[in-house]
Structure formats: structure tokens, C-alpha cells
Amino acid sequence: MDNNSILLSVRNLSTHFFTAEGVVKAVQEVGFSIKKGQTFALVGESRCGKSTTALSIMRLVPSPQGKIIGGQIIFEGRNLLALSEKQMRAVRGNRIAMIFQEPMTSLNPVFTLGNQIAEAIKLHQKKRTRKAWAGAVEMLGKVGIADAAQRAREYPHQMSGGMRQRVMIAMAVSCRPALLIADEPTTALDAIVQAQILDLLDEQQKQNGMSILLITHNLGIVAQRADDVAVMYASRIVEVGDSQRLFAEPLHPYTRGLIYSLCVERDASCEKARFQSLTTHYALRRTKLIPGAVPEPLHFPAGCKFHPRCPTGYRDKRCQTFEPELKEVGPGRCVACWYAPGYE
């Protein structure tokens, strides 16, 4: 893996929340690398720490309760965690942009769409109001909104969910960032619109050579769109790899459990090659749920966090006592499990 092609490298990131009930270790020693022009998916169930990881990269963790307590985030040759707030502001919206799950509440209801997009352009590209507005209208057109000049004068509540998300994307890519962080961008949308939005993201990626950090709990999307995947469980990364190999050969029991819990039907009409390989492999399996439930952040189990629900781990002394580190077991493949093939 040559270093020129890595855009963002997260190393040993830890973020904790200091609440009245105790310290919530939302993100612990998380590390992964995103390549230029690629889509990297961060997968996991709700409350596993994926959104907090994304917010940590942007240094938007809600303080004072939340605090990044350790690690490095190397982006374009600099450690983001070491930058001053002023320098970080120059990065946000400009070099790294973020879109969120709920487009309705994520847009300011009392300002026009054009105004909100132009604000980002004015700030980072130092353009005057009229030029910024023209740029905003142009962006709206690029994300596929018809009648952009008129729409720019309208307000968020006048748009549908899909259109609002398009506006969010327009706002985010208006300054041509190198990295777009998409935190569950399609979860609040219905199925057809989901596909449209994901297509739009792909398009933008090809046009601008942008990398995308896609945060989701939907494995289907990951299988279709992601180049590389990292799986998170209870504040830690348990497996990393390129998406085809990860789905074909999951190394960590949690990943295996996730994939086996999908009911995947053979679909002859599906065209995407990756998706087809998935269906040929799993079409005959029955679904199996992972027993138990995700642990509460204040009561993480000792040792490997997954061991109470793991077929091998729940009886094993080593899994019960010692937490396995994320280790490289092959080119571009990492896993955190004592019994994964190739581990130590």
C-alpha cells in the first residue's frame, strides 16, 4: 500500500464522554486508512461508536461531556488533532465535509437553501455574495435539482426528504472537499430515493476524485458501494478489509454473524457483479440471529467485548479476560479475534 494513495489515516483514536453516570468510552483505539478516490464504509449496529468516530475526525464531538483523549488523525500531511481551532475551521466544509442522517433537521429552517449553500462558498472560496449565490444555484443543478434558480430561493420545509439530502450534498461538495463523510445518509429515506442518493454520491466521487467515508448499518449498501470496509462493535473496530473479500470470507465472528443474519435471496434480475457473488454464496443459507444484545456502554464486558455472544468465545478463558488488538493478518486485512485465521 503506497503512502501516496492514502488520504486519511486514523490511528489509535479514543473518544470518551464524561457523564453524570460515568465515563462512556464511545470510541476506543480505533484505526483505519482511507485511500484517495475510494469509498470506505464504517459498519456497525446503532450505538457502536461509528458516528462518534466521524464527529471526532471533524472535531465536532459535543463538548464539554465529549472529549477526544488520544490518537492521531493524519490528513494531507497534518495531524488534525494537533491543529488549532482556527486551522480546523479552514478544514471543515472545505477539505473535509460531512452530511448527516436527518436532512430536515440538519438544514436551518429559517434560511433559504441558496443562502445556506452560498454561505459555505463565501466562507471558503472568499467569493462575493452574488458570485456565491450563482455558485450555489450551479451546485443545486449539479445534484440533480430541476429549476435550481427558483429552488434556491425556497426553504427546507418546502422540499421532500430526498431533495433535502441532495441540498445537503450540494452544500457539502460545493468547495470540492477531498473527503466527504456521510453519516447514514440514506437511513431516513425510502428505498428508491436511497438508490438515487447513493448514485449521486458515486457521481460526485467520480467527478471530483473525492473519497467517501460512508457510515451505515446497512450491509446491502456496503456490499454495493464500498471499496473497503471496517466493522465496528462496541466502540472498537473488529475487522477491516476490502469489501469483496470481507463478504466472501468474514474473519471475525461478529462479521460472520451479521452476514448470516441477512436473508439473501437469489435475484436473477440483479446486475451488479459484486451483489451477484454475494447471492451465489449465501443463497442457500438460513438466517441466524446473533444471540444476546449489544452491551451497554457503561457496562462493557471484560476481555473481548463480543465474547458473551460468540460461539467460540463465551466459554473461552482467553476471550473472557484479554481484549484482542486489531492486527494485520494479510495484505489490507485486519481483525481483532484470538481465533481468527492468521492471528498471531
Added chain:
Amino acid sequence: MIELPKGRSLLKDGLRRLLKRKLATVCLVVIAAYFLLAGFIYLAEFFDWQIGPTLWQEQAGESYAPPSSKNIFGTDIFGQSVLRKTLYGAKISITVALCASLVSIAIGVPLGAIGGYFRGFIDEIIVWLYSTLSSIPYILLILAFAVVLRERSILGHKLTGITAVYLAIGLTSWVGICRLIRGEVIKHKDRDYVLAAVSYGCSRRRIIFRHLLPNVFHIVIIDFSLRFVAFIHAEVILSFLGLGEANRPSWGAMINDARMELSRGVWWQMAAATAAIFIISLALNIFGDALRDSLDPKLRTV
């Protein structure tokens, strides 16, 4: 074995988190102390015990004696112990605030729930009713009611000054809680759990009392604690305006007396009454805030 998390009801959960905050617990203790004091005085008067606050009329020292080891808060114009008067005043303030609160909850909650749930004509009437009442400034309204009620009798029972005050405050203050409850009921009415209850044949009364009210009741509790403070302060103002308990010491009356006393350098009666009010108001305010923070499901961080 895999342990599943145990379920906790919203109120119990809120209570648990509330008590974990030390400040809120301290405030609760202070509030309880005031209530116990008031209760004790009632008991003492009923059984005619002659101790402490019930002896407020007794001459404890010279007129206007400053605070000393004999009388910690000094004496008033009649030589009565300010300490005892202050303690007695708790009974009056707590009673006024409690009665007014109960009256306003008794009127406001059912009206709000009925209006919010049934909408239509009955809702229009209720909204008209509280809009009319709230168009008139609070103090004016209380004064108006209190003045009018003072000489009246209800059901043959003559209304004394202070009873008129409780009634006046209660009859005018139900508006706030009614509005709040109505708003919440309207919001909850369209929620799925209500729809589910209707779909399995729940009677409307059951839906309101068994399903809706428990879900909106936390608002009543929070409003109660904050309104209590307002009522205690209202008693002070009403005493100043001459409507209130005439023959017994109340904090409002004590502060009222201070108007004349201050120019003579007698500050202790006012200080004692102000301090007494300050402490309970502070405790209630902090407690009310803590209550709101713990009971609001949106503010949960974990």
C-alpha cells in the same frame, strides 16, 4: 449466560438519576424539612402543644430587641420572637402554596386533558376560557377575585381572608398547567400507542386516564415545583396589599412590617422572612430544574 437489560419505567428511571445528583437530593431534604415543619405546627395546634412556633405570641423580650443569644432573630414591635414567627410563617406559606397548587391542578389538568383529547367544540370553550383569564394580568385577577371573595360565603361557610387568597390564586393559576397539559395531550393523541389502545377497544376515559395522563404527568410535577415558588411569592405580595392572614404571622406580613421598621434600623424581621423565603425558593427552583433534566427523555445522554 447472556443478561438482558432490565426495563425501567420513565418515572423510576428519572427518580434514580435525580437522586444521584447530590445537589438535588439536598434540595429535596430542605423542601421536606419545610413541609415537616408546617405539618408539625398543624399537629401542635391541633393537640394544643405549647412549644416553639405555637408560642409565637408570647413576649420573648423587649420590643425591637436585636438578635442576641436569647432571641436568635431578635424580636418585633410587640417583643415577640422573630424566630418563632418565622417558623410559624412556614405553616401559612406552605398551606397557601399547597392549596393553590392543588386547586389549580384539580382544575387545569382535567380541563387540559379533555380539551386536548376531544378537540372540537368543547376544546374551543376551554381555550376561550383560559384565553379570557390570561388576558387579564395575573395580579389584577388575583386581587379582583380576592377582594370579591373576601366577604362572601361558600356553602354557608364564611371565607376568611387567607382562604379567599388560596382560592383566588388557585382559580386564576390553573391556566398555565391547563395549557401545558392540553399541548402535550394534543401531541400524544396522534401517537401510535394511543391508536393501538383505541384499536383494541379502550374506552375514551381509560385512554385519557390510563394511557395519556401518565405520559404527560411529568409536566405536572415539574410545573408544580416551579409554581409553588410563585405562590409563596404571591402570598408576600398579597399580604403587602392587605389581603391575607391578618392575625397570624406570615412571611409576607413580616416583610410588610419591615417597611416601617427599616427606617428605625430594625432589620432582623425582614432578614429572617426573606431568608426563609429565599431558602425554600432556591431549593424548589434547583429541584424543579433537576427534575426537568432527569424526566426529559430527550436529554438522556446514555
Added chain:
Amino acid sequence: MTTYIIRRLLYTIPIVLGVLLLTFVLFTVAGGDISLEIAGKGATQQTIDEIRQGYGLNKPLFFSWDSQFVNHFKNALTFDFGRARDREPVIDKIKRGVGPSLALTVPIFLGVVIISVGLSLIVAFVRGTVWDVLAVVICVAGMSVPYLSFILFGQYFLAYKWGLFPVFFSPDLSMARNVALPVLIGIAAGLGGNLRFYRTVMLDEMQNDYVRTAFAKGLTTRRVLFKHVLKNAMIPIITRVVLAIPFLFLGSLLLERFFGISGLGYLMVEAIGARDYFVIGAMTYVSAILFVVFNLITDICYVLIDPRVCLE
């Protein structure tokens, strides 16, 4: 827009009617027959009857074209409030009292609003730090002290003991000098509750997702607060501010009484003492009208600020 205003105005009619009904019931029906009180002790039946006739009290309460209620209603519409106990026309008393009351309440109002909204923005800026906690503590403490104590403390220390201000209204001094201390006290007493309210509004707004988006765009905290948050927060702020305006006209009952300023508040207190139902009723009615008018103004403001509000 005009249809909206007309519709809202129509809606206020039942409210005004309601207020008239309430004042009527309170004072005429429940208040009892005041002709006895006016006549005084030992008056002959004839005097009492004359008084009753003079005040129209011998007419039926409701059910006739010339009933008391109808007259009450007609008088209210024409703002004819009759005469007070001391025979002075009520309307004149009101006119006289408005000036001093406003001289007192308007500075207090402006002071409280500007200081609390401004401070609330600053406090939102430094939320979570020790300054925020300090501000909250001061607010809660301020809210817990009874208004009367504020006045007494202020009057005693600042005027009586240290002589910085006049203790009581004096016609020799300028109006400004006379109201300086009560204004100061009024602002001090009012800050606590208001600052706390605006702070809560600001913090609630800051919880919203659009604030996170704004930061993600790279905006400074100052810009996020003053542009994004403030505009959204204006809705509850305007509600509170505009609805406080009707009460300005009533003066401050307590401040006026303590400092001897003869405004509407003072008038009110006297009327209560003298059981002057005419004055009390008139003032209640006037304040209700003002309240209703300003409610309408608030609604119009909403429409101007919040694009989501559509005029059905």
C-alpha cells in the same frame, strides 16, 4: 395577510366578550350591591334608592335590552367607564396615570430585554464553563428573592442609608431622578428569571442538528450563534417580549406604591383599598384589550420571521 389579520381580529371578539362577562360577574354580581357601601352607614332607604338609580343598579342584570350587562357592554365599547368613587371620571384618572407608569416600566423593560438577551448569547457562547454556572447561580438566586425584599433592600441601602437616590417621589426633582432607583431595582429583580429563560432558549436551539451542520461547514462559533441560532431563537424570544408590552401600561403596583409614583399601579392599589370596582373593572378591561392586540402583533411577527408559518 389582511384576511389573516381580519380573521384573527374576529377571533378576539369572543375573548373580549369573555373579559367583559368576567368583570361584570365579578364586580356587579359577586361583588354585591355597592350602593349600600356608597351610601355609607346610617343612610336612609331613599338615599340608597337614589344611588341605585344613579348607577343604574335597579335594572335587571341580563335579560333585557336595557339590562346592566348590556349597558356594561355598551360602555366598554365606547370606553365610557363612568366615574370612580370620588366622582372623578375614570378615564381621566387613567390618562393621568399612564405617563408616570410608562416612565417607569419602559426603561425597566428595555433594560431587562437588552441585558438578558445579550447576556444569554454570551452565556450560550461559554456554556459549560464556570462563567455559565456562575450566571445560572446568580439567576436562580435572583429568582428566589421575593420582589418586595428587592425593593426594600434597594430603598433602604441605596436611598435611605447611602443617599444615592431619593427615597420617595419628589416633585422638585426631575422625572429621571425620581425613577432612577425604582428602574434599577426593577431591572435587577427582573433579570434573574428572564436571563434564565433566554439562556434555556439559546441552549435548546443549540441542541438542534442544523447547528452541527453549521459547524461542519467551518463557521465560527460567533457566526453560528448570531446568525443561525439567534434567528431561530427569535420566535420564543419575541413571544415573551411582545407579550410583556401590555403589562407596561399597568405600571408596577409595588414599585409605584413604595416610591410614591402616581401611575396606574398606584391607582390600582388605591382602588383595591377603596373597593372602587369602577376603576378596577375599567383597568382590567383596558389591559385585556391591550393583551389581545399584542397577541395579534406577536402572531404577525411570527409570520415575518418564520418561513414555516403559512397563513391558512
